[in-house]
Amino acid sequence: MYLFGASGHAKVILDILKSNRINALGLFDDNKSGGGINGLPIVGVTEDHTSECNPCIVAIGDNGIRKNVVERLRSAIYASALHAGATVAEPNDIAEGTVVMAGAVINPSTKVGRHCIVNTSASVDHDCTIGDFVHIAPNATLCGGVSVGEGTLVGSGATIIPNISIGKWVVVGAGTVVIADVPDYAVVVGNPGRLVKIQQHE
């Protein structure tokens, strides 16, 4: 397995691999001068990737940067990685490139898109739909029937009540309690969640 990114997030993905006894073989990072992790070397920048270095995972926490790297990779074959200490009811509904950290729970009839992060001890309940490039941060809770659009960050410890629809490229602040639908590109914070701004987008 090869990882793109050599940050703290990559360290946590290496821990997921270790829990499954999967060997990591190298890291790619656009900052080639940076050090590796745990003796694992940086073997090149993103554009150095070849089809011999598969499967791989883009191990970058920022949703937009992760998507950008995926779009630049032409010969990548992606794996998903579920920590041995995560509880995932239907692993086949976790799409390629997605990582699920220790203690996370993903309940039945929930689909998780490509290149997502379901972080440490996050809880995603039944019948949720999670778009591509989403990050559900540590200890966040999604009740049943929640949908989350592409690229959204659900911040650490946030709670989303049942059947809420959250748009794409939204930021839900840490600890926010979302009790109403959230439009695309919004930033919501607080309890109850209030919209503080709509982010610039193309």
Ligand SMILES: CC(=O)SCCNC(=O)CCNC(=O)[C@H](O)C(C)(C)COP(=O)(O)OP(=O)(O)OC[C@H]1O[C@@H](n2cnc3c(N)ncnc32)[C@H](O)[C@@H]1OP(=O)(O)O
């Ligand atoms: C392993 C890991 O580390 S995973 C990391 C996961 N990351 C997170 O959980 C971080 C989530 N990020 C946050 O909560 C941030 O505070 C953000 C993104 C919501 C801040 O957004 P910004 O656009 O920078 O807003 P800014 O900091 O200017 O704050 C805007 C207003 O919201 C308030 N605010 C910001 N964050 C929060 C929050 N989490 N809860 C309540 N209020 C908040 C600010 O006090 C400010 O209020 P004011 O206008 O009354 O003064």
